[in-house]
Amino acid sequence: MTFKVFIVEDDEMLLSLLEKFLQKYGFETFCVKNFDQLLIDFRSFQPHLVLLDINLPKYDGYEWCKQMRNISKCPIIFISARDSKMDQVMALEYGADDFITKPFDYEITLAKIKSHLRRAYGTYSALSHQRIIELDGLQLNLDRLTLTWKSNTVELRNTEAKILDLCMKQIDCIVSRDQLLENIWDDQAFVDENTLNVYIRRVRNKLDQLHLNGALQTIRGEGYRLTPIWREII
Structure with missing residues (x-):
């Protein structure tokens, strides 16, 4: 290193x-x-x-x-x-x-x-005690607020990291909007409906910067799914 x-x-x-x-x-x-x-x-x-x-x-x-x-x-x-x-x-x-x-x-x-x-x-x-999630080379560091793929790293906002944390823990499964709202914001009553949409767009932008376009999919009426497309391009 x-x-x-x-x-x-x-x-x-x-x-x-x-x-x-x-x-x-x-x-x-x-x-x-x-x-x-x-x-x-x-x-x-x-x-x-x-x-x-x-x-x-x-x-x-x-x-x-x-x-x-x-x-x-x-x-x-x-x-x-x-x-x-x-x-x-x-x-x-x-x-x-x-x-x-x-x-x-x-x-x-x-x-x-x-x-x-x-x-x-x-x-x-x-x-060695930091909260790090790694899936086939894609590494999310929840303490440093970074997402790394191969030699490229992007910085995250706290909410973006929380979204990725939940999606990576349920990789290839649908994560509902309600799950995201419950896990990211303490009080859903004060969260505008468009707020989550804004953060989802930001997460997609960060994935795009790592050339992982299309990894976070919208499942209409159900939620979102993080698909491990990086496994195909290692």
Whole structure:
């Protein structure tokens, strides 16, 4: 498995050195260049770990950490010349997992990166306890809110994940609208009839992005059926 590291650093020389060092050890890297689309790049790259400075354009590292933490549980390590106790406390309170002060030792930094990756994705990590449903290569991760087929992954909204969860558990069987409403919304009385239709369209769109067009079928008057067409195209 090739781990992906998202590097948020505005010192171009340090950025280049850090990127080359990590690539030397087999990591795939993404270096932020345009801070106006940092979160767009973050979502697209889907890193396993983030290296994050504090003093940055647009927002400081604390704010970026908070925004990334809202959409991901991946390890975040601050690397900064600001070495006060308060800076380190703030980093941890905003959701970071570790703090390395500049100037830093590359070997120690590498060891910390590997340590956090083992904890997050190793055999004794919380990942082994994540709620993951897999059917012949189609993988739904209910904690990370992702759907993966082959090498492609799409992000899901919580309700989209719930729909897929129910359909994958009853693969090739009809799931009624009432079942979906009962399992997804606590109080059906406040759910507009068209709301489910909107989410079904969104789920189909996510499946289409994975080239699984037609996998979620409408059974008129009864409900929906997820057909495992991916078994035919493995």
